[in-house]
Amino acid sequence: MNQSVGKALRLLQLFTSERPRLSLAEIARMSGLSKPTAYRFLKALEEEGVVTRSSINQDDKQYQLGLRLLELGNFVAEQIEVRKIALPHMENLRDEVNEVVHLVILDRGHAVYVERVETDQPMRLFTRIGLRTPLYVGSAPRLLLAYMREAEREEILSQLKLSPYTESTITDPDELRKVLQEILEKGYSISYGEYVAGTLGISAPIRDHTGNVIASLTIAIPGDHFSQERTEHIIARLKRTAGKISRECGCMFNY
Template sequence: MNQSVIKALKLLDLFNEDIQELSLREIAWRANLPKPTVYRLLASLVETGFLQKIKETDQDSSYRLGLKLLELGHLVSNQLEIREIALPYMGDLAQDINEVIHIVIANQNEATYIEKVDSTRAIRLYTRIGKSSPLYIGSGPKLLLAFMGKEKQEIVLGEAKLYAIDDHRVIDKKKLQEELETIRAEGYAYSIGEQDLETTGISYPLYNYRGQVIAALTVSGLSSHFEGENLQVIKMKTRKTAKKISEKLGHSIS
């Protein structure tokens, strides 16, 4: 393990509800570390937003916890709320259509899978909670990207080249942007063979009380199961489930 990272994280633990401000001298004393070492660690934490330097004199400096922790705490809180609310509905949907169900959220410039309900089929997709994917590959990630603001989309799509997962093909950005527009217009995303060969994914948005898309409800399985009438049934039931979860999250449809 990186000892510098561990030491820096331990410095954050020195702050609590009763101790909201500490000086460099106090931090060095409480952490039992040399002041020069503590100063370097604090500088890194300030630069990354985990701490704020609020006072500085020739003799000492004072610090408070930074807004980055508030941002991360808000993200964790949202994840816990979405998972808790969505899981019963995901279970019902999985039992009904017998495919893998995921909840996917945007995390920086990636998509992260935060919940999963498996199918009972003999051949299953290998996925795990915590898995990350580029925001331009797969139905769930692309749905999230489609409903982001233009500035955020430009950051994600601003990479010199976008590569597919399977064989490192370069993705055509113009076609991808056209697909994102279609997703927004139709209200759902559909992908075939993007994350795993011979698999299909269908995703619908989950909305919060402000009407913002905060996650994707994704159904995945072998492409042979997503054909004809069965495809229409899966789309209809997934859409209805996403609507129920959104309503529980406080979204009201006028």
């Protein structure tokens, strides 16, 4: 990659949900660039609409990501064919179970939430479209990890640092491998409070025309909305819906 392009992209990655606005001084410090160099990159990005200034105060320029990124992000989302196919089925599933439904895919060693269908319930979950999470924590990421080719899965497992997000996060490699094998045997993944305390996650695989798993269809249930009977009810409908989406993606696998 051209060094200038790489530096510009790294500047964009400095912005997060925790720090949506940054000053020139902060960007220079965090990137390791001099202020004049950082300003030159920011000016070019600003001209393309990728970043914008949120203040006209010359002594305190604040930068934030521009709307051009939202436009490009929408283009990327539209290119994800499984998202288009899955969305109406996700809405139907949401109506059946009255819980939030997610679509999660694998991207560069992480799980990425690419679609979300809300309910009218007042309780909100800490998930959003674009959220990236490690593959060992939660039902959706772990399902994607379980269905990888064995060599690829083992390579990722050897590199993972199993840090806890909650008291329920699996941090023992042997226990994680056991859970991954159980996912393959059952055909679905389930977790409780591993990424967000008090939340039950249930996920089923979506396959393409080759039979490979390309996405995870996930229901997230907050608080005390679940019981054993209701969980079994939701698993059945989740697997049925994942099967419908898979068949529309060309899969002949018998769910």
